[in-house]
Amino acid sequence: MLLNFQKHIDTHFSFLKSQKLLIAVSGGIDSVVLAHLAHQTNLDFALGHCNFQLREEESDGDELFVKELAQKLGVQVYTTKFATETYAQEHKLSIQVAARNLRYEWFYQLLKEQGYQYVLTGHNTNDNLETFLINLTRGTGLEGLTGIPPVNDQTVRPLLAFSRDEIKMYAIKNEIEWREDRSNASVKYVRNKVRHQILPVLQDINPHILETFKKSLEHLNESQQIINDRVQEVSKDLITTEGNITRINLKKLNKSSHKKAYLYQILHTYGFSEWNDVLDLVSAQSGKQLFSATHRLVKDRDYLLLVEIDTKGTEKSSYLIKEGVPYISTPIPMKIESTLQDKAENSDEIIVDSDLISFPLILRKWKHGDIMYPTGMSGSKKISQLFKDKKLSLLEKENCWILTSYENEIIWVVGLRQDRRFLTNSQTLTKVKLSLTY
CATH class of the missing domain: 3.50.40.10 (Phenylalanyl-trna Synthetase, Chain B, domain 3)
Structure with missing residues (x-):
């Protein structure tokens, strides 16, 4: 696996070889193996660990393990503790969403303060398939079926091309120790239900499901790129931006054969999700409006106007x-x-x-x-x-x-x-x- 990983870095992530990197390490097998592979590849990296304080002594044990791993590898380590349950309650979030928000906010803060360029995570092919299936069951457009992006802003996922079995075999062969999170065995979480109850059935139907999935992802991503190119071309005629206001020309939109699809591609990144309501806004009276968590969409004569909401409430009257x-x-x-x-x-x-x-x-x-x-x-x-x-x-x-x-x-x-x-x-x-x- 080491040679395949190094070839993968040379082919797809060569930019990492000249950068200061932060590897997000939970103590689990994926992130620990990623740290070892990065060390063997001579990447310049430090470790970052979040203690979410959700499993009492086990959480503290994970933190100590990561500190010892950093010492063995001879690299810098950064750790932090979060009152995750309190944060989740205050912000009305699930524990998983709260933990994700907290860790990525902290990782990006570290990048800025300590001069690192990218944070690397240990997501693998199995994680990608699980995300695909979760999105499929919840309902999504094509973009939701294109998998976890290998590079997203300053987050890089170099293990997406490798399966969980490959990672485990490498760890065992090289006598690499890792920590087991007991909550990963619980099926009360959606992802764990997919992992323990659905994936085994799919693998029984098709033992090569992961390889089949990777090929399907390639086709889906190619199709999504064609859509992105077309939307970008159409948007030049449909959309104008002045200051903080984006205008969507409804007269031109109504001439298109699939205006709902175009509206989805234009607006989904702004947090809108009720697409029938968005479509109804096209024919509504002026003054009607919809809100996402971050943006406001207003019908104004022959236009839809998009503007960011002042969520901090800083502007006085x-x-x-x-x-x-x-x-x-x-x-x-x-x-x-x-x-x-x-x-x-x-x-x-x-x-x-x-x-x-x-x-x-x-x-x-x-x-x-x-x-x-x-x-x-x-x-x-x-x-x-x-x-x-x-x-x-x-x-x-x-x-x-x-x-x-x-x-x-x-x-x-x-x-x-x-x-x-x-x-x-x-x-x-x-x-x-x-x-x-x-």
Whole structure:
């Protein structure tokens, strides 16, 4: 297996040979063998171990074992402990999902802090087949049937080409010790049910199921690549992005023969899963919307608008600009300065009579009923009508900022129109320029 592993690294993962690597080691056979193979291949690596504190003394024993393994191999080791059950309860997650989230967050933090480029995991062909079957039973598109990716961002899985039996035979032949996790024998977890109850039946039907599966994966991945190429080509005509808003042109989408399939390929990476609801949004009234955990999808006339949700809740609805402050960066970057300039050069700046404004100024979101006195016309105008004239989308309206005096008189619909009550004239002594600095 060592020669096959080294050939596999040379052929598919040669970039690893010049990088600093972190190997995720649980103490189980797969990750321990991976560490030994990496050592024999002269890769530059350290070990990383997570103690999830789920099996009391056994968990502590695993941690000690990994530390001793690092000492034998002569490499650095990093360990951490997690209150996994508490984290799972607080975030309403299963233990498995909680553990996965915790470990990958910690691994990526280590990469950044310690200067490692990739984290290597011990996933093998059996793990890949188990994932395939789990996705199949839960329902998935083609992408869910293409297996665990060998490289995903900074995570690399060099053992995916090897079966669990190959790994075990290598460990026994080379007298490599490992730790057994008793929970792996329990069938209360879905993956273990597949491993202990379904895979044996498939292997009885086809003793070469793992080799057959690897060939099928190659075909599925080739088919998925064809789909990706086609979606990328179609997306050039369907999708435009301005700032943080992505627009999907519904008139063009409706001309396609498989709009639901295109919507899936375009939107599934943003966490949407109820595809009938997404399809219904295409023909819904403007203003209807759907949410995923991270994104919002809004119907706006002839478009679907996609925008990321501010999950941290950091954006407030109003901000003060105190007198004498030359620059602000939140919520928008704006420069405030004295000027001799008479007129604004573009819509990203205004010139006002400093004697007509009272500090602190206020930047806030627009409200229904807001009225201004726009430059270039007589009388007043509702901000909502100004938005309508400019043909702003629902999200563009929501993202629009209003600059007012402390008495709440509108000075500027930022980036769109200035209020004429604050314009300079021949009697103006001092002027202030406010400009966006994107």
